[in-house]
Amino acid sequence: MQKNIRNFSIIAHIDHGKSTLADRIIQECGGISDREMTSQVMDNMDIEKERGITIKAQSVRLDYSLNGEKYVLNLIDTPGHVDFSYEVSRSLASSEGALLIVDSTQGVEAQTIANVYIAMDNDLELLPVVNKIDLPSADPMRVLGEVEEAIGLDCTEHNLISAKTGLGVKDLIESIIKRVPAPIGDETAATKALIYDSWFDNYLGALALVRVYDGSIKKGQTLRMMNTKVEHQVLSLMYPHPIKRADTMEIKTGEIGIVVLGLKTLDGIAVGDTMTDAKNPTKEPIDGFEPAKPFVFAGLYPIETDKFEDLREALNKLKLNDSSISFEPESSMALGSGFRTGFLGMLHMEVIKERLEREFDLDLIATAPTVVYEVLKKDGEKIVIQNPSELPEPNYIESIFEPYVKATILVPDEFLGNVIKLLNDKRGVQLKMDYIGARVLLEYNIPMNEIVMDFYDKLKSTTKGYASFDYEPIGFKEGNLKKLDVRVAGDIVDALSIIVPEDKSVSRGREFVKALKELIPRQLFEVAIQASIGNTIIARETVKSMGKNVTAKCYGGDITRKRKLLEKQKAGKKRMKAIGKVNVPQEAFMAVLKI
Numbered sequence: 001m002q003k004n005i006r007n008f009s010i011i012a013h014i015d016h017g018k019s020t021l022a023d024r025i026i027q028e029c030g031g032i033s034d035r036e037m038t039s040q041v042m043d044n045m046d047i048e049k050e051r052g053i054t055i056k057a058q059s060v061r062l063d064y065s066l067n068g069e070k071y072v073l074n075l076i077d078t079p080g081h082v083d084f085s086y087e088v089s090r091s092l093a094s095s096e097g098a099l100l101i102v103d104s105t106q107g108v109e110a111q112t113i114a115n116v117y118i119a120m121d122n123d124l125e126l127l128p129v130v131n132k133i134d135l136p137s138a139d140p141m142r143v144l145g146e147v148e149e150a151i152g153l154d155c156t157e158h159n160l161i162s163a164k165t166g167l168g169v170k171d172l173i174e175s176i177i178k179r180v181p182a183p184i185g186d187e188t189a190a191t192k193a194l195i196y197d198s199w200f201d202n203y204l205g206a207l208a209l210v211r212v213y214d215g216s217i218k219k220g221q222t223l224r225m226m227n228t229k230v231e232h233q234v235l236s237l238m239y240p241h242p243i244k245r246a247d248t249m250e251i252k253t254g255e256i257g258i259v260v261l262g263l264k265t266l267d268g269i270a271v272g273d274t275m276t277d278a279k280n281p282t283k284e285p286i287d288g289f290e291p292a293k294p295f296v297f298a299g300l301y302p303i304e305t306d307k308f309e310d311l312r313e314a315l316n317k318l319k320l321n322d323s324s325i326s327f328e329p330e331s332s333m334a335l336g337s338g339f340r341t342g343f344l345g346m347l348h349m350e351v352i353k354e355r356l357e358r359e360f361d362l363d364l365i366a367t368a369p370t371v372v373y374e375v376l377k378k379d380g381e382k383i384v385i386q387n388p389s390e391l392p393e394p395n396y397i398e399s400i401f402e403p404y405v406k407a408t409i410l411v412p413d414e415f416l417g418n419v420i421k422l423l424n425d426k427r428g429v430q431l432k433m434d435y436i437g438a439r440v441l442l443e444y445n446i447p448m449n450e451i452v453m454d455f456y457d458k459l460k461s462t463t464k465g466y467a468s469f470d471y472e473p474i475g476f477k478e479g480n481l482k483k484l485d486v487r488v489a490g491d492i493v494d495a496l497s498i499i500v501p502e503d504k505s506v507s508r509g510r511e512f513v514k515a516l517k518e519l520i521p522r523q524l525f526e527v528a529i530q531a532s533i534g535n536t537i538i539a540r541e542t543v544k545s546m547g548k549n550v551t552a553k554c555y556g557g558d559i560t561r562k563r564k565l566l567e568k569q570k571a572g573k574k575r576m577k578a579i580g581k582v583n584v585p586q587e588a589f590m591a592v593l594k595i
């Protein structure tokens with residue numbers, strides 16, 4: 001019965017205790033025995049466990065009895081990291097309520113606020129929950145004050161808990177039953193369900209995790225995905241659980257469940273799409289569908305050139321389980337054959353690169369990440385650029401558009417000056433500046449390209465690690481942008497080209513060639529490193545020749561020593577790419593992140 005169902009999510013800043021609380025709630029509902037309670041059931045990907053982050057959303061269906069009534073609690077986990085914000089918003093759209101977890105020793109942070117905005121857009125009932133009250137430095141009242149101030153949420157009713165010891169968790173479950181509204185779908189209407197997660201299972205094929213809004217999904221029914229238009233019969237249905245999924249014949253209105261369609265890829269079941277009955281379809285899909293779009297692109301090149309097909313196979317395998325990765329072959333004069341690969345963000349890129357190296361035993365060179373640019377050409381054609389070297393010559397370009405994000409930053413008062421300076425340097429435009437106690441909440445629009453570089457590291461170092469940061473994409477804006485090329489010994493190195501704002505091109509060009517000079521070792525001849533825009537050279541550094549002096553120290557006498565030195569030089573060369581006559585080490589391809 002819908003009136004006894006509660007669908008809720010947990011919103012928290014990283015490390016405020018979301019996974020610990022999820023595990024505790026599962027345990028409290030008897031969903032898992034003590035013996036089965038290995039550390040953090042909800043985070044089950046290896047990299048998630050190692051890094052303590054949640055990447056894929058997990059969900060669980062639990063039973064709970066209160067005053068003789070039986071309730072179904074559906075805990076819908078959301079990925080914590082900004083790279084996965086589309087999945088966050090889909091998960092939240094599947095709930096009626098959200099627990100807003102704040103660490104009582106820390107307070108409200110940027111990610112808390114960014115996710116609360118998404119929850120408010122979805123009209124969720126928000127329950128303020130203060131965690132870690134077992135710690136001596138806990139200050140729950142100050143933290144609740146911050147929640148009221150920063151978010152404007154009434155905190156008269158709140159829960160104080162320790163997810164670690166279990167203190168207050170039973171009361172919290174009762175608050176969820178009391179305060180989170182029951183779903184209110186039409187049980188007699190045509191099937192309407194939202195796919196809010198999908199993944200690939202080696203035995204069952206592609207699985208879709210859905211929330212049913214109207215009608216129901218039955219075993220044997222033929223379903224249609226309204227956006228991808230794929231139709232398929234339901235082979236089986238399950239309720240989600242981290243260790244023991246239960247089979248069911250039907251997923252009813254208001255419930256969540258796993259649909260097995262026997263599809264061999266994830267292509268047909270995109271997150272955000274609406275499932276309906278093929279014969280008796282619902283009129284309108286659930287709105288807001290957009291395919292997960294890669295925002296950051298980089299070239300991935302195998303260091304050993306004969307590993308190109310291995311890399312293709314590995315990317316194909318990863319894509320089975322993560323339809324947000326995109327890749328297509330590209331060739332670089334500097335690096336040979338590789339793939340231009342699209343990611344949701346920087347963390348996603350790191351995780352994928354690490355999995356390729358670890359699970360598929362590949363050694364890769366990654367070029368510096370870049371965002372996608374839209375270019376309107378003079379002839380009216382609109383093209384999308386994933387690689388700066390593809391930018392047309394200036395006389396063909398009418399205008400260039402670059403993606404922007406809305407950034408939320410929380411910083412202690414004393415570092416405010418540093419942060420504003422950094423944001424200005426990164427072309428940020430201020431939207432909001434509010435004091436919350438001794439901290440300042442900043443909201444800025446900022447070009448995404450400025451934050452895919454090492455913005456987060458710079459923010460951390462300029463605030464001694466005290467700032468927190470989150471962002472969400474907000475679309476494209478026109479920019480006054482130019483392509484900056486790097487010439488090594490006179491030749492343009494395509495893999496080093498970047499797109500820069502015109503008014504900062506000279507300073508960035510100078511910093512770039514300076515960083516490269518430090519990374520390119522001395523060669524037998526003098527090497528000029530130049531930055532140019534079109535045919536104009538705007539900066540130059542020179543890597544001095546080491547001449548023949550490498551062996552000069554040996555006074556020509558000691559042959560073994562001389563040979564050793566030469567061998568050392570040769571070994572050094574292996575980890576480099578020869579560009580013309582110049583050996584360029586792989587770090588140089590990331591040098592742009594240093595400027």
Ligand SMILES: Nc1nc2c(ncn2[C@@H]2O[C@H](COP(=O)(O)OP(=O)(O)OP(=O)(O)O)[C@@H](O)[C@H]2O)c(=O)[nH]1
Nearest residue numbers: 015016017018019020052053054080132162163164
């Ligand atoms: N003392 C204490 N520690 C807690 C409590 N809740 C969580 N922790 C600890 O805080 C750390 C972070 O907890 P997690 O549950 O991994 O945090 P999270 O919010 O899930 O983090 P992400 O998955 O990275 O977003 C872990 O070391 C937990 O053991 C609590 O109530 N008291």
